[in-house]
Structure formats: C-alpha cells, structure tokens
Amino acid sequence: MRSPLPATAGPITGFAMKMPLLSALLLIAACSPTEPMIEVRNAWARETAPGQSSGAVYANIVNRGEGDLLTGATSKRAAAATLHSSTTENGVSKMRTPAGVAIPGGATVALTPGGTHVMLEGLRSPLVAGETIAVTLRFAKAGPKIVTAAVTAAGAR
Amino acid sequence: MLGRIRMFLWLLVAVALAGAVWLATRPAAKPQVQSSELPLASIGGPFTLVGSDGKSFASSRLAGKPFAIFFGFTHCPDVCPTTLARLARLRRLLGQGDEAFQILFVTVDPERDGPAEVGAYTKVFDTPVVGLTGTRAQIERVKKQFAVYSAKSPSPGGGYSVDHTATVFLMDRNGKFLATLAPEEADAVALDKLRRASR
Numbered sequence: 001m002r003s004p005l006p007a008t009a010g011p012i013t014g015f016a017m018k019m020p021l022l023s024a025l026l027l028i029a030a031c032s033p034t035e036p037m038i039e040v041r042n043a044w045a046r047e048t049a050p051g052q053s054s055g056a057v058y059a060n061i062v063n064r065g066e067g068d069l070l071t072g073a074t075s076k077r078a079a080a081a082t083l084h085s086s087t088t089e090n091g092v093s094k095m096r097t098p099a100g101v102a103i104p105g106g107a108t109v110a111l112t113p114g115g116t117h118v119m120l121e122g123l124r125s126p127l128v129a130g131e132t133i134a135v136t137l138r139f140a141k142a143g144p145k146i147v148t149a150a151v152t153a154a155g156a157r
Numbered sequence: 158m159l160g161r162i163r164m165f166l167w168l169l170v171a172v173a174l175a176g177a178v179w180l181a182t183r184p185a186a187k188p189q190v191q192s193s194e195l196p197l198a199s200i201g202g203p204f205t206l207v208g209s210d211g212k213s214f215a216s217s218r219l220a221g222k223p224f225a226i227f228f229g230f231t232h233c234p235d236v237c238p239t240t241l242a243r244l245a246r247l248r249r250l251l252g253q254g255d256e257a258f259q260i261l262f263v264t265v266d267p268e269r270d271g272p273a274e275v276g277a278y279t280k281v282f283d284t285p286v287v288g289l290t291g292t293r294a295q296i297e298r299v300k301k302q303f304a305v306y307s308a309k310s311p312s313p314g315g316g317y318s319v320d321h322t323a324t325v326f327l328m329d330r331n332g333k334f335l336a337t338l339a340p341e342e343a344d345a346v347a348l349d350k351l352r353r354a355s356r
Contacts, residue, residue, distance in 0.1 A: 046238050049281040054234040086235045092306055093236045093323035097313055113239035114340055155245040155282040
C-alpha cells in the first residue's frame with residue numbers, strides 16, 4: 001500500500017501531534033498487507049441460567065491481512081475459556097476442542113451457534129442479558145485482542 | 158412404423174440413462190435420526206420422568222397437546238440453548254401462543270442434572286419449557302423410546318461433555334410421532350411442521 005504523503009519519520013512525528021486523524025491514516029497506510037489485520041465484530045453471548053457452569057461467545061473475525069490462527073481465549077468471567085466446535089453428524093451433536101481456528105487472509109470467520117465458539121467454562125457468575133463481558137482472543141500473529149461481547153436474552157436469537 | 162417404435166425405444170433408453178445419472182449424482186439425503194433401529198412411527202410412547210419440582214412427571218400430563226421434545230444436558234453451552242432458543246422463537250413466530258405446543262427438555266446427564274438444574278436451565282428462556290430429569294433407568298428408558306444416543310466425552314479440563322442426539326422430535330396431541338426438526342433446516346420448513354402439529 002502506498003501512502004499519498006511523504007513517509008519519512010522525522011516530519012511525521014511533529015505532524016502527528018497536530019493532525020491526529022491524518023497520522024492515524026498514515027499509520028493504517030504504513031501497515032504492511034502481509035501482516036494479519038484482525039478485527040472482531042458483533043461479539044455476543046447468550047444469557048445463562050443461574051448455576052449453569054458454561055456459556056458460549058460468538059463473533060465475526062474479519063482478517064484483511066495475511067492468514068492467522070486463533071489459538072485461544074481468556075476471560076475474567078470464567079475459570080477457563082476454550083475454543084470449542086460443535087458438529088452434528090447423523091443427528092448426533094458433539095463438542096470438540098480444536099488446537100486452533102484458521103483465520104485465512106482476506107476472509108471472515110464466523111463463530112456461530114452450532115459451530116465454532118469460545119466456551120466459557122466455570123462461569124464466576126451467570127451471564128445476564130443486557131450486560132457486556134470482556135473476552136481476550138489470542139491470535140498466533142496478531143496477538144491478543146480484547147473483545148466486548150454483548151449478552152443477549154436466552155431466547156432472543 | 159418400425160422407425161417410430163425404434164425412436165420410442167431410444168427415447169426410453171435416454172430416459173433411463175438420465176435417471177441413472179440423476180440417481181448417481183444427487184446428494185444423499187441425510188438421515189435425521191441416528192442409531193434408530195426404530196422406525197420413526199414407533200418413536201415415543203408413555204414415559205415417567207421427574208419434573209423440576211422433584212415430583213414424578215408422567216407423559217399423560219401432556220395428553221391433548223402436541224409437544225416438541227429435545228434431549229440435552231445443562232452443561233451444554235452451545236447446541237442445547239441454541240435449540241431451545243430456536244423452539245421458543247418458532248413458537249413465537251407461529252403466533253398461536255404458548256399452548257400451540259409444549260417444549261420439553263430431557264437431560265441425558267442425570268448424574269449432574271437434578272430437578273433444580275433442569276429447572277433453572279429451562280427457566281431462562283422467558284417462555285414455558287418443561288425441564289425433565291429422572292433416575293438413570295428412567296432416562297435410559299425414554300432415550301430408547303426416542304432412539305436417542307448419548308455418550309460421555311472427557312474434556313481436557315477434567316470434566317466431561319456429552320455427545321447426544323440433537324434432533325427435536327415433534328409429537329402430536331395423542332403423543333404420536335409427527336416429524337423431526339433438524340438443526341440445519343430453515344425456519345419455514347420447521348414452522349410448516351409445527352403448524353401441522355398444532356392444528
């Protein structure tokens with residue numbers, strides 16, 4: 001990606017102080033397209049019942065850069081957060097723990113109900129509709145991304 | 158005349174060939190019920206389980222109302238709540254109120270899911286869902302009646318999850334099997350079945 005402005009380091013620093021928007025644009029322009037550019041959108045979780053030990057977080061992971069791997073997750077709300085994938089074969093549903101979820105370059109990977117999701121195990125308190133929870137997704141190349149997931153009513157979607 | 162017969166025969170050959178190609182290339186229909194040596198029509202039958210109040214729950218209490226029955230476990234964060242949420246949503250979309258059909262959730266994990274657990278789990282959907290558990294023998298019996306498979310699968314963290322049949326069985330007002338609802342089918346298809354059930 002070529003920047004329309006001269007990209008020498010010296011002038012930009014002073015420039016950046018005065019022009020935060022422009023400097024942000026320059027930063028984006030400076031990002032090499034061969035790095036993963038991960039953005040997590042529409043993260044949500046279903047409300048859980050009191051006493052329910054686990055919940056699930058869903059989201060869309062958009063990658064505008066090169067391929068990456070979602071390797072794990074953490075959340076203060078649960079003892080553990082693990083990648084899980086549900087599969088249904090011949091009517092039988094199974095949950096398995098993949099070592100990672102490939103996020104190919106230029107692709108959007110959807111974590112959806114009945115598919116791959118982040119399972120919150122050992123919830124410290126029930127997920128209540130209307131609140132938001134913080135979940136950190138770890139990517140092999142892009143590093144950790146803190147995601148805010150909206151908790152929706154159990155029967156809402 | 159002979160030419161016309163010959164043409165007709167060639168036409169037959171062409172039709173047969175087209176049929177053979179279609180048979181060989183069409184996508185195989187997915188069986189919706191695993192394990193069942195049971196023919197679908199014999200799915201169901203009277204059962205006695207334990208309700209969320211800890212009291213015995215006999216299926217005779219359902220007489221006169223169609224019901225959708227789903228087997229799962231309360232430590233299931235994804236498929237089970239998603240299925241129950243879908244049933245709740247379908248019942249709203251049907252627009253005939255909560256009486257149109259009952260939603261039943263039966264645990265296949267009675268060791269962890271007592272009456273209190275199934276009660277709390279089913280209460281969260283903001284719509285009446287009947288949560289049921291039972292003794293191991295009761296659960297095994299009802300699983301057999303509905304050709305439901307389940308097996309524990311150890312989790313890396315030390316606990317376990319349960320592989321289980323995720324098909325919803327739709328039963329008519331006389332408790333007779335009517336249809337299955339598969340997770341991947343469109344709402345319109347499911348609604349059509351539910352409309353037939355609640356007629």
